[in-house]
Amino acid sequence: MRLAFIALALTVSAPLAQAASQPDPAADMKAFQGYFLKQFPKLPLAAYVNGPYNFSKSESDQWKQIMEFPPYQFAVDDGKKLFETKFPDGKTYASCFPNGGIGIAQNYPMFDAKTGKVVTLGIAINRCRVANGQKKLKLTVGPLADISAYMTSTSDGKPINVVIPHNPKALAAYEAGKEYFYTRRGQLNFSCASCHVQAAGMHLRGDVLSPALGLTAAFPLYRSSWGDMGTLVRRFIGCNQKVKSEPSKPDSTAYRDLAYFMTYMDNGLPESGPGARP
Amino acid sequence: MANQILVHAMTSGDTTTVEALVKHPMDSGFVKDAAGKIIPAHYIEVIEFTHMGKIVLTGYWGPAVSKNPFIKFSFQGGKSGDPIGVSWVDNKGETATTSANIM
Amino acid sequence: MEQINGLTRGSPKRRDFLVAAAAGTAAALVLPRFASAAAAAPNASTYPAKAFIQKTEAATLQAMFGTSTVTASPDVKMDAPDIAENGAVVPISFDANAKNVTGAAILAIDNPFVMACAYKIPAGTNPAISSRVKLAKTTQVISVVEVGGKLMSTSKQVKVTLGGCG
Incomplete structure (x- = not known):
């Protein structure tokens, strides 16, 4: 029985190995x-x-008790204000994103074919800033986390949809x-x-x-x-x-x-x- | 964006329930920063809630109240549209006030 | 390993909250400092500062209420977790089944200072308050209410453990 199994494994192993090496x-x-x-x-x-x-x-x-008044509520409010604040060139973050940045957070991270790199929501926010003559923000905490919190809140409940x-x-x-x-x-x-x-x-x-x-x-x-x-x-x-x-x-x-x-x-x-x- | 107070007040039957989230560091004076220096105590001492100008709750808070404090309480009376006032003063003499209408 | 059945995504309460926040305008909910003159700042001199620097239950109650005599009572109900998920944010609420409650306090016996918070409760306000407190370590938490100059309380041990995930 075991021998038979090994024999079978040998015969099919070549195509399987090939299939396994292809990312799926x-x-x-x-x-x-x-x-x-x-x-x-x-x-x-x-x-x-x-x-x-x-x-x-x-x-x-x-x-559940903490969610009665979630502690991130200030971040969402602050993030919304930052998101809607105009850059010196008159544009806002909305100009950099599909659908004006609303309800799209579930699509990140995204692959950017131009640079051949993955772009997270945070990196996309910073790209938007640079495109409008602003300095990059820290990717970990602070205003960028607040803007992300607001943008993500507008995607509440949407199925996560990352595309490869x-x-x-x-x-x-x-x-x-x-x-x-x-x-x-x-x-x-x-x-x-x-x-x-x-x-x-x-x-x-x-x-x-x-x-x-x-x-x-x-x-x-x-x-x-x-x-x-x-x-x-x-x-x-x-x-x-x-x-x-x-x-x-x-x-x-x-x-x-x-x-x-x-x-x-x-x-x-x-x-x-x-x-x-x- | 400093010193925000978020207030929700809702009336059900005879009772108005007030929930508030107050932006404040509530530093206890027992915590050190990254450089090893004590962060000085900085906390709300007195917070007052009013309904139509009448005090419905006075809170005395100390350094053991959590950062960005939350409070929920209820009182008899109140109807949709009535103003609920919230104001606080902290140990550095800073203050904030806000008001929201009962939903 | 415990598995909870029926915990839905988010809490339903959270969704209600988001809807409520969207329904009220930002202007009504969030007012920057000094934007509203509707309420004056409270008088800082009323703060019972002495009650907040005591290291024992008796001294704290004496400084706050003028008496340290307190009776354990089943009429004071407290909701506090057995194990705090984080000692920095421990939801504590109390509900007193009593008339004419005029004051209340939450005490954490093993905190550097015993008093966490205290309340003056005027007539018409229900003696039931929820808030979030910091606990330095595993401690007895006591809810005290004042009725006619007398104190009743209930207490519960809340465990504060070290987290492993920073």
């Missing part, structure tokens, strides 16, 4: 979402955007992000997947580890431990530091590609940023 993001996503749905059969797909709160009643009760076009550079960026996600790093030798796939839903000291599925959906976040808003890149840096590895630069290719991979895995889930977390 759609198949990856199906497998990724399927893994979690099988792991936590009671959780519907859309619930993953609530991250840790699916796993602790006490935390979800506190969260049939472009070798786009596929390469996706593959690089996937590799980053599964690669162990730092003195603790953890990958993103160590905590957010293997240990998803378990506790790390007092904190519940969010499943990787749905993780990007609630960003930008008001984290109580930050005491203010932060973008996904801010969290990447924090996670890298926690496993004692060297963080990348906020606008690095590594983080763009990681965001591309992770957000693609969340395709179809409802956009639910900005969010609040411990």
Whole structure:
């Protein structure tokens, strides 16, 4: 029986290996979402955007109380004002985005064929500033996080829809992000997947580890431990530091590609940023 | 955008429920900044809520009230359109006031 | 590992809130400093500063209410988490089943200063308030209400654990 299996494996292994070497993001996503749905059969797909709160009643009760008046509300209001403020040339952020920037956050990160690079919402905001003669903002905190919070709030509930076009550079960026996600790093030798796939839903000291599925959906976040808003890149840096590895630069290719991979895995889930977390 | 106060007030039957989120650092004076220097205490001391000019709640807050404080309470009476006033003063003498109508 | 069934996306409350925020205009909800002269700033001299620097329950109550005699009562209900998700933001609410409540306070025994917040409750205002407080470590949290110069309270231990995720 075993011999027969090996023989069969030998005969089919060549075409399979070839197929496996071709990136297939759609198949990856199906497998990724399927893994979690099988792991936590009671959780519907859309619930993953609530991250840790699916796993602790006490935390979800506190969260519900905090969501009565969410702490990110100031950021959304400030972000809206900034978004609508004219640049010296008379234009606003709306001029840089499809549909005037409203209801489009769920489409980011996007692959930009011109530069061959992934563009996150934060990087798109900064590109808009540069195009209008303004300085770039920090990609992690502050006004850019507020503008992102406002723009994301206008996409509330829309299905996340990251597109990976049939472009070798786009596929390469996706593959690089996937590799980053599964690669162990730092003195603790953890990958993103160590905590957010293997240990998803378990506790790390007092904190519940969010499943990787749905993780990007609630960003930008008001984290109580930050005491203010932060973008996904801010969290990447924090996670890298926690496993004692060297963080990348906020606008690095590594983080763009990681965001591309992770957000693609969340395709179809409802956009639910900005969010609040411990 | 400093010193914002967000207020929601809603009437149901005989009771008006007021919720407010107040933008304030509420620094306790026990926390150090990145450079290792103590961030001086800076917190709201007194916050007052009024309905049609009459005080409906006085809060005395200290450094142990969370950053960007939230409060929810209710009082008897009030109808849609009535003004709810909120004002605070902090330990540095800064103040803010706002008013919103009951929805 | 606990799995909660039926937790819907966001909380329904959040959606209501967003709708409410959209319905009220920004101008009605958000007024910058000094934009409205509707209410004067409260008088800072009424602040019971002494009550906020005490390190024991008795001294705090004495400074705040003029008495440290307090009776545990089932008529004071408190909602506080068993384990705080973050000690910097712990939702605490109390609800007193009593008439003529004139004052209230939330105490955290093991905080550097015991008093977290106190309230003066005029007639017509319900003795039920929700707020968010900081807890420095695992501590007894006490809700105290004042009725006719007497104090009633209820208490609960809230655990504050170290997070692992920074």
